[in-house]
Amino acid sequence: MNFGFSEEQREVQNLARQIFTDLVSPEKLKASDDYAGERFDEALWGKLAEAGLLGVALEEQYAGMGFGFTELALLVEEVGRSIAPAPVIPNLVSGALPVQRFGTDEQKQRLLPGVAEGKLMLTAALMEKHNENPASPRLTTAVAKDGGYSVSGTKLCVPFAHRAERMIVSAKTDNGVIALLVDPKADGVTLNEMKVTTYEPQYEVALKDVSVAAEDVLAGADKGAEVMQWLTEHTTAALCAHQVGVTDCAMRMTASYTAERKQFGVPVATFQAVGHRAANCFIDVECLRLNTYQAVSRLAGGHNATNEVQIAKIWAGDVGHRVSYASQHLHGGMGIDRDYPLWRYCTWMRHNEMMLGSSAKNLAALGKRIAAGEAYCQ
Known part of the structure; x- marks a missing residue:
């Protein structure tokens, strides 16, 4: 029985390694040291999109390659090998995968093709003060409002929140935990830049009575956790x-x-x-x-x-x-x-x-x- 990676999986890994080898160098990484510039390479991101790698785990109907999480993990490994300034984990793993798995047809059509094409970014707010379990939020609450929710609270260390079209946020309600697709540019959202040792853009996200429409509810209280x-x-x-x-x-x-x-x-x-x-x-x-x-x-x-x-x-x-x-x-x-x-x-x-x-x-x-x-x- 063969426990190794398949030929297609190796091809995905080799393609990613070649792109990162060609486009990532110590000189380019130096540009973002000490926050001299944003740790995000537009040209590299565009090349990954052109090669289809940003959609490696997305279904073909959403402009993806139709592979799965194993192929995406191999891409992530190559990001680590080159420490490339590419937000593959927050965008593709924490953002796009849950939308594809749990989102409505409208949410998938609205968000996923843009992710695969490198034109749209997603992220997830997974940490609160003294709480690193997003399935059990303590400091972020939501109440039903106009078919959607009004959410308040503070999330920490949210990567690339300033570039994201939507960020996945969990909140507790009287009926259980919900998962929402929050617009970082919505009224009531404040992004406070945080400094981290890797120079990756991360933000404290403060939410105050932020309105989230019904079409941006990823999961209700019966399935949010x-x-x-x-x-x-x-x-x-x-x-x-x-x-x-x-x-x-x-x-x-x-x-x-x-x-x-x-x-x-x-x-x-x-x-x-x-x-x-x-x-x-x-x-x-x-x-x-x-x-x-x-x-x-x-x-x-x-x-x-x-x-x-x-x-x-x-x-x-x-x-x-x-x-x-x-x-x-x-x-x-x-x-x-x-x-x-x-x-x-x-x-x-x-x-x-x-x-x-x-x-x-x-x-x-x-x-x-x-x-x-x-x-x-x-």
Whole structure:
């Protein structure tokens, strides 16, 4: 039985890698360092749209390629490998996929073709203060109004909210959790720029009595929590795939550097301690890859993947932490030199680690599921 990727999946991955190799370079990435410019490459985004990659997981009737989540995860991995300034996760995973899965025909026709063509952007507001579970919002509330809702609250770290046509927002009502497609330009919406270590555009979104029409209700109180849980698990798996790309590139960059850097007249890679440290990084990255694509595969097949996503989160956080330290250590002073590309990868590894949450907390959550008989029992 073949557990590898199919020829078509490899073609998608190779196409994405070629585009990112051609269009992403340290010089271009430098343009957004310290917020000197927006971390978004219009030309790259247009090339991804032209190649059909922005619609890789969208159905053909919405101008997509008709593939699935596995192919999209392979694209995300290549974004991580190049740390490209391309909002693939917030737009395609957190935004477009839930609309395609749960949206009405009108919502799909209105939003998805523009996403595939690179003319329209979506995002999702997934965090509140002291709450990282969008399926159970605490600080965002909504009341029924004119067939739609009036929503108030504050969301944090919303990527590319300033460019988005709609952002998916969860809110609690007296009857349960709902999911809404909120216009960031609507009356009552205030976007406050946040500063993050990766320089990605992120915003605090303050909502005050924002009117959301009936046609922008993605899910009512009977299904809102389910939609947000589905969205969260797919976004988490995508972040893990991004971490695969980032850690893999940093590991290979480190191996190449230690093979060239000489001390006492020989490459430092020949030192046993260096070789062991690099080998541990390789093992870590491969374990992360296997756990990530186990979660991706189950999600792509429509199976329950809560345990697999939880395990991938743990690996992604720990591997990012270990590979970041090891790659900087084996590079020596070059590891933190901002004229050398490694520091950007280390920044993204730690950013992803923080976004995925404490490994201790994630392990505790998995342990509770095991104790309750909710894991490894199928």
